Amino acid sequence: MDRFERIYQLHTILSGRRTPASNRLLQDKLECSESTIKRLVGLMRNHFDAPIIYDRKRNGYYYDTETGAHPYELPGLWFNADELWGLLTCHRMLRDLSHGIFGEQIAQLQTRIEKLLALDNSSAECKLESVKILTMASRYKGHDHLFTKIAAALFGNRRLKLVYQARSDGQISERTISPQNLIYYRDNWYIDAWCHSKNGLRTFALEKIKSAIRQNIPAKHIDRQQLEAHYTSAYGIFGGPAQHLAKLKFTPERARWIADEQWHPKQTGRWLDDGSYELCIPFGDHRELLMDILKHGRNVEIIEPEFLRQAVIQEIQAMLEIYK
Template sequence: MPRGDQLTRQWMLLQLIDRASGVTVAGAAETLGCAVRTIWRDLRVLQEAGFPIYDQKDGDGRRGLWKVTERFRTSLPVKLTLAELAALLMSRDLLAPLGASALGAPIDSAFDRLTRVLSRDALALIDRMRDVVGARALGAKLQAPAAEHMPRIHRALAERRTLWVRYYSFHRDEVTEREIDPYHLAWVDGGLYLVAWCHVRRAVRIFAVERIRDSAVRSRGFTAPRDFDARKYLDEGWGILRGELVTVKVRFARAVARYIRERLWHPSQRFRDLPDGRLEMTIQVGDTVEVRRWLLGHGVQAEIVEPRSLREALWREAAAMADALRPDRRPLASSGRRSATSASRTVAHSP
């Protein structure tokens, strides 16, 4: 049996045992669709790893229900079930990007307290389960030296104070000094971004934290506009980039229609089923390189209907890609042309 199937089954068995009513060996075998001897083998693995489980014998001394020990339930620093604790530990990587922020130390402290109630072997088994059934975040922690700016950023946010920064502009390839009033800190696709009023540009801009070269909190305070909604501001983009707000209508082939429908891609999305099994999706979003890459990623399964400008831009990009991938073309050869997506990129990152 593949190792992944075994770990998945043990995780499901742990959840059955964690129920208030417990579970019998026969009941677990029936629920998980395996032999009784397989359940016994999994129970030995869990017990030997140190999980706080036991078999509650019935009146005639025979083995009965498997449950979580009451001592374990009362020892937790917060009221959690064993399955909830294991799931929380398996999801720890989702909070990894916050390690560089002011939240990093308290989060680490909380997890350290939670791990103390389980044995080392039990934690090791949870790690192996996480590799199969757990969740991992895309991207990585913010690295030094950018991480050193987080305490000052959080102070400026909390105290509503202007922040001085030396900021590297990716597009201009230069470092400039400016003062900004930070409104909101957001984590998007593994990166930390600061939404702030830029005193140089006299407008709201988005600053990538990893491009801040130096920072200092000014004594001068500021008041954020009452009508500014950071969530609404960010929702106008596909990811973190911003561009001209347009209504995009795209039709997806029947082969991917179910996959597209089952997810929330953007807050503004609306779906319409077509008679031939295709799915029409309408969104109102900034026309940026991010949404274009997402559309191109579906290849011929996605047909752009509106706006015409976006349809033509993606046609040029697809034509350039086809030319670059010609069988008679040497790999890495210079094409001497600029991609349509790069040429039309419009963002709200501060230049």
């Protein structure tokens, strides 16, 4: 048991008693010596201003409840040590995924957590260096205040006025949106929203948002089931209904990986007699699915639909022209 856990348990014991907790009881509960109990009490008094009083007659400790209007609580200790490590690790992961996002907002919380965890005589930063997040093809290079503004509008249920550049044709337009979901997908950030300019649900890439102004107008509420049906029915980042079903056959060599992968929430798969694996995926817009199929090269064959087979053939032929 580390020092932090003992402080947490000591606080729990003292808070739950009406009479002093004896030295013997504390030693048994905290699995330590009498000298360690004294050091813990001193640390709590000096570091956390804990009103711990020693009763000589009973050779025990208790919280002074007469001088304070409310029962004493350890400052900032809403979690046990494992939960604090989990919280700090999540912050580290978010920082590595998109550097600086929400950094200022939770910097004080992070500092407090690190101080508490330092009670076990170790460095939180050194331990967290063992947690690595590797990203590829990340495109978001916007300012932190833009991300914060978008997130604040989402959480505050407010509309946003955007200046947005479409990636498909490079056209710049003004959009008024009601944010619905903030998405981190394939190392990039997106916002799912109701677009009042287009009168429908749309997905916007954060790196293509040139400016965002929060409006003091309540956002349009879209039922959660409607959102799920629109954004999880099709394949990948594209929304809309899944109008097609792709049937893919992977070679036995690649099947060992594919059988454990989830490409779509409603996919189905089965092993074939020759050791290959058949994967069926619903989709609407085929562009992202096409890229995912091509990266497996000769280890996958499209069984159906025919138009998807032809799209792959055309792509391969275009590639061959480059390498002739």
